[in-house]
Amino acid sequence: MPPASPVLPVHIVWDWNGTLLDDLDHMVNAVNRCREAIGEPRVDADTYRQKHCLPIRHFHDRLCGRPVTDSEWATVQRTFAEQMAARLPPVRTGAAALLFRIAEQGHTQSLLSLTSDAQLRREVAWTHFDMFFQRIDGRHEPDTPKSEALRSHLAALGEPDRRRVVLIGDTTDDAEAARTCGVRAVLHTGGFETPENLRTAGTPVVDSLNAAARLAVEQPTRASEQTSIPDSVPRRDTRRHR
Structure with a gap:
């Protein structure tokens, strides 16, 4: 052999x-804080998973059903960074x-x-x-x-x-x-x-x-x-x- x-x-x-x-729960919560900051309603985990895509700005466009504005996007980025910095992985x-x-x-x-x-x-x-x-x-x-x-x-x-x-x-x-x-x-x-x-x-x-x-x-x-x-x-x- x-x-x-x-x-x-x-x-x-x-x-x-x-x-x-x-x-996933951390991310859904962070995205909802971003949405609240730009006056949009919260989403649940199922919606997050169904609409998730990259780049992330396009993901937020899909969640909003419209393009987010440049000023909204700046708010989203700042809010998301704050949420991530505060978490324990x-x-x-x-x-x-x-x-x-x-x-x-x-x-x-x-x-x-x-x-x-x-x-x-x-x-x-x-x-x-x-x-x-x-x-x-x-x-x-x-x-x-x-x-x-x-x-x-x-x-x-x-x-x-x-x-x-x-x-x-x-x-x-x-x-x-x-x-x-x-x-x-x-x-x-x-x-x-x-x-x-x-x-x-x-x-x-x-x-x-x-x-x-x-x-x-x-x-x-x-x-x-x-x-x-x-x-x-x-x-x-x-x-x-x-």
């Missing part, structure tokens, strides 16, 4: 809001243990978000997740598309083999960014868009981060012996990650 070929590691690029963070249940298991198997990970870079770094520092990531990148310029951010992120990582890079996110924009940059994507249904909308993106859609990570790791391994993210590993103290 010929020797088995080694299992090659993957690199997972994680999204932050709506993915590693379980912050709500880590998704099991995220810390999952990041640890992935690292234990020899895979690499990084973080990419369209949250402002300073805000992202404050939140990651609070969670202590920075130990898991080779690189952390937030948004440096307003309205940077995710595809452009991903392209820059991969370049800063030293251009890893894109056949072995997987973006795990929660929006159709994540899928489009991955497609544009020639990497795979896996979307999960626990974030900012409805499952029905995610399934239009032409990329795998699953119902949990564990399932997303398992799919990311299994697909590119050798056909004769796939690897997976186990459901449990020897326990360690993860209290500092909460």
Whole structure:
């Protein structure tokens, strides 16, 4: 019997809001504060998910049923930034243990978000997740598309083999960014868009981060012996990650 070929590691690029963070309620509340500030009625989580899109100004246009004015947009941006600066990031249940298991198997990970870079770094520092990531990148310029951010992120990582890079996110924009940059994507249904909308993106859609990570790791391994993210590993103290 010929020797088995080694299992090659993957690199997972994680999204932050709506993915590693379980912050839909935070975002709905922040958007409603923005809407109140410009005299618009509140929306519920279902409406938020159904209408969510990027760029964010277009999202607010859709929520209002009209284009927001420049002065309204300035108010929205200021109010939203205030809401985000005041929050503690709500880590998704099991995220810390999952990041640890992935690292234990020899895979690499990084973080990419369209949250402002300073805000992202404050939140990651609070969670202590920075130990898991080779690189952390937030948004440096307003309205940077995710595809452009991903392209820059991969370049800063030293251009890893894109056949072995997987973006795990929660929006159709994540899928489009991955497609544009020639990497795979896996979307999960626990974030900012409805499952029905995610399934239009032409990329795998699953119902949990564990399932997303398992799919990311299994697909590119050798056909004769796939690897997976186990459901449990020897326990360690993860209290500092909460």
